[in-house]
Amino acid sequence: MIRRMKNILLIFLLVQLLASCAAHPLPEDSKGVYESVPPSNTNAPEQTPFSVFLPTVIRPEESRYRINARYLPDETWLVPSSIFWFGKVTRSENYVDVRTGYGDQNLKLHFEVFDRMLWYDTSPTTAELSQYDAIGVYLKTSGANGNTPDSQSYLFIVQSHPNYLDKSQYMASFRWNGQEWTKSTIPFNIRLAYAGEGGYNQTSKDNRGWFIEMSIPYTSMGFSQNPVAGTTWGLAVVLYDRDDASSSLPAKQWPPNANLSIPATWGTLGFGLPTYSAPPSINQNTMVIREGWNASKVPDASVGGSTVCGEGTDFFGTWGDTPESFYANRTVNNTQFNIQNQMDVADWPCFAKYYITFPLDALPKGKVIVSAKLVLHHFGNSGAPGEAEDSLIHVMLAERDWDERTLTWNNAPLALENFAATYVPPLLSYPGDMGVRREWVITPALVRAYQKGEPLRLVLYSSDSARHSGKYFWASNRPDLEASRPALEIIYGDPTP
Incomplete structure (x- = not known):
């Protein structure tokens, strides 16, 4: 009994628990939800239930922050990505989930940002891209080492903005020339949206956040194919923030104590998971x-x-x-x-x-x-x-x-x-x-x-x-x-x- x-x-x-955590969708007649994240990919490749993904790379131990990207058979379906995060969820600070994966053609980075106030530049210039809500990605394809970037070092910056605007005005790529970052024409693609009731450039209503997804072709960085398992690159990410018209807020970054001028302090991007x-x-x-x-x-x-x-x-x-x-x-x-x-x-x-x-x-x-x-x-x-x-x-x-x-x-x-x-x-x-x-x-x-x-x-x-x-x-x-x-x-x- x-x-x-x-x-x-x-x-x-x-x-009770099954009912209690049912996600609550926004009402269909919600006003001000101008853009939302696209629905899940219903054509994703089938996965074997209970399968365990064993690591694929043997490497020496490292003490720095490291994200081991998972291979993406379908570059439009990012659930199989690896994930890391940084930042805080407060009324004046932002938080971001970073999904990281690599396919046959592109390195994929998806940034899902929790942000209450959204601000973009109505007259964008390259020099001011990082003065608004934006993402900066530092890559060094020769590894996370050295006291200065080298010729294989790249910087990609994308500013969040309404989807109907010309994206090319809100994105830029740079390459290290031996002394400084110089603007380049390195091709890469983006996808973006925001979600919330207030929209951009206002402070009367809260939003929920925004996302930016970068697809960086390997050919843009001089490679003819995707990196082999076990390859490591240097990686640093910067989350820029602005909540009003007056000025930008302090940026957040990963790794938290990285010096963006010294690649040896960046994180490591590994291709494949570690084995033993x-x-x-x-x-x-x-x-x-x-x-x-x-x-x-x-x-x-x-x-x-x-x-x-x-x-x-x-x-x-x-x-x-x-x-x-x-x-x-x-x-x-x-x-x-x-x-x-x-x-x-x-x-x-x-x-x-x-x-x-x-x-x-x-x-x-x-x-x-x-x-x-x-x-x-x-x-x-x-x-x-x-x-x-x-x-x-x-x-x-x-x-x-x-x-x-x-x-x-x-x-x-x-x-x-x-x-x-x-x-x-x-x-x-x-x-x-x-x-x-x-x-x-x-x-x-x-x-x-x-x-x-x-x-x-x-x-x-x-x-x-x-x-x-x-x-x-x-x-x-x-x-x-x-x-x-x-x-x-x-x-x-x-x-x-």
Whole structure:
């Protein structure tokens, strides 16, 4: 009887959660929503459910920020991209998700910007492109090295603007001539739009944001084909901002401490994901680390809109600074979490990331790491039944420690590097008390933390496009069914004599 009541309670909870995070589309008669993000590509190539994308590149460890771009078989479909982010969501600051991928012809960079006030230059000049809402991309195809740019260094700047205007007036390319950036005629293509009720160049009504998508042909930079897996370029990104007619606001950049004049301080753009080949070993053993098992505490926390799309917060006023404890009554005291993203910034703030740290104290020193998997148990989806879509969820290393009591979207660590991605399909029916096992192969990430003597600090986020893409998982705080809590599964051995 107790078991039956427990199942009934869980089913009721699941139904509530499925309904609570249905994204709220803008009414069809909404005025002032001049442009919106195009709908998801319904002709995307089919993906195998539960597939794990293994890394494809072996490389030495690097300490700088790095984004490993994923290959795009279809350059018009960016969900398979990798993703990183920077900035803050406030009334006077901007935040951006950067989707990064490479196809056979182009490097693809999609910038989804949360921005309350949109401003563009009605009489644009090249010199003033960065004085308004804009994106700057620095590339060095000879690698993220050196104290000065070289002849293989490029700069692309695009200013956000209404879509009906001549795009060529709002974009420019530059190349380093040995002393300075000089304007060039390097061809590249853009796609852009904005979303919001206010529109450009006004301060009476809030907007939601804008996007710019760059397609940079390899031929524009002197290459006859796409880079081979394992290639690395230098990359830095600048997000420019302006909220009124008087002056621009301080820019934000990735990496946060990069000196744009010194490529060695930029981030690394890798083509393909990293792999790991284990050295020979003997006496192999398996270890599982989860809260209450080989670790007294495995802290985890979600940031963003939780399972309710930020209900009860003001998006630009408080959403970005709200900890997960605010949503505890909707997540059963934070025993559940959501991972969600989409490309429609006009929609409700249904964005959520997940942070988790595995202590490695129980893992003996001096061992050979053979393999490592992150395991989560999936029990629900956002949206009404039939609306949920597949999610591509990425696992990345977080740059530093954090406190689960105070962690928010705005103060959460950035990602240092992405290591794995798995497609998680929606659940079509109640999966039982445990949920469905989902896993990510993250051996290179564990090896990096283990060799440094650090805990394994992870952050998960998706690169999805569609609404209703959120996926719900059980958290470390779940009081029962310990096996459903997030786990790190490790196979290790002794070095071969």
